[in-house]
Amino acid sequence: MRITAKKDSNLLELLGDFFQETSTTKLKKMIMYGCVSYKGAIVKSWELIIPKGEAVEYTKYKGGAKIAKQKSSLPVIYEDQNLIIVNKSCGLRFLSKVSYKGQTVSSMVKSYLKRKYGNRENAFAIYKVDDLDSGLCILARDKRTANILSLAWESEVEKKYIGIVENPLVESKKSFRNYELQGTHQKNEQSESRTISLQYELKENIAVKDETFHLIEIKQTKGDAFDCRNLFEQIGNPIVADSFIGKSNYNNNFMKLCLVGLKFKHPITKSTINLHLEAPKSFYSINL
Numbered sequence: 001m002r003i004t005a006k007k008d009s010n011l012l013e014l015l016g017d018f019f020q021e022t023s024t025t026k027l028k029k030m031i032m033y034g035c036v037s038y039k040g041a042i043v044k045s046w047e048l049i050i051p052k053g054e055a056v057e058y059t060k061y062k063g064g065a066k067i068a069k070q071k072s073s074l075p076v077i078y079e080d081q082n083l084i085i086v087n088k089s090c091g092l093r094f095l096s097k098v099s100y101k102g103q104t105v106s107s108m109v110k111s112y113l114k115r116k117y118g119n120r121e122n123a124f125a126i127y128k129v130d131d132l133d134s135g136l137c138i139l140a141r142d143k144r145t146a147n148i149l150s151l152a153w154e155s156e157v158e159k160k161y162i163g164i165v166e167n168p169l170v171e172s173k174k175s176f177r178n179y180e181l182q183g184t185h186q187k188n189e190q191s192e193s194r195t196i197s198l199q200y201e202l203k204e205n206i207a208v209k210d211e212t213f214h215l216i217e218i219k220q221t222k223g224d225a226f227d228c229r230n231l232f233e234q235i236g237n238p239i240v241a242d243s244f245i246g247k248s249n250y251n252n253n254f255m256k257l258c259l260v261g262l263k264f265k266h267p268i269t270k271s272t273i274n275l276h277l278e279a280p281k282s283f284y285s286i287n288l
Contacts, residue, residue, distance in 0.1 A: 005052050133225055164256035199218070
């Protein structure tokens with residue numbers, strides 16, 4: 001069954017408008033159990049934005065033990081035979097570390113794939129994922145895909161973030177094109193000069209008690225999230241609660257930078273993948 005969006009809607013809103021007599025709980029199960037696909041890929045996050053005029057495909061929800069194998073502990077945004085893209089929350093580790101026994105992005109994705117397909121499955125990170133990172137997180141299901149997309153990540157993948165920064169912005173809208181950024185990078189933890197290209201735009205001022213913060217939208221075409229965080233620290237507008245880059249006065253918050261959009265060429269099929277998420281409502285709350 002084909003369901004076309006009459007306006008820009010997240011997936012849950014789109015299904016709710018179409019299945020008006022269906023409860024929100026059942027709508028979420030439809031999504032969680034892999035009954036909805038978008039552009040040929042199964043999607044399992046109700047926060048995925050479906051643009052006006054585009055459509056999703058729905059396969060009737062039947063319930064039962066077999067379909068439960070589709071359930072994922074992480075919201076799956078996109079899945080095909082080469083890639084799986086999930087929605088990572090801030091603070092969730094990608095890989096386990098010494099003496100750490102909790103769940104990680106890698107372990108949850110592998111568990112989901114094994115339960116679904118019955119075999120041990122690989123999941124390779126495309127870029128170095130920081131524990132503080134939140135939003136879209138790409139994993140490759142084979143080494144060839146991982147190698148191709150890893151090489152393309154910094155300059156051929158367009159990233160869209162929303163962020164909340166400290167201190168008044170000198171300009172409400174600005175572009176940095178091939179900007180030389182100095183500082184230590186996560187990749188090798190050594191000081192190096194890196195080139196970054198991005199543009200930001202102020203969307204809203206957020207007043208909390210006697211403090212004012214600034215919600216910005218960022219489109220990055222060169223560099224990675226760590227470069228983005230470094231840049232805003234260096235121009236005097238650090239990301240709220242980014243304690244890794246610089247000293248933060250707001251460490252009782254999750255870091256206020258979320259990767260909500262990705263646009264790139266699929267490394268195998270060469271089709272364009274263009275995904276956009278809503279940030280969680282808790283993202284906009286700041287604890288002082």
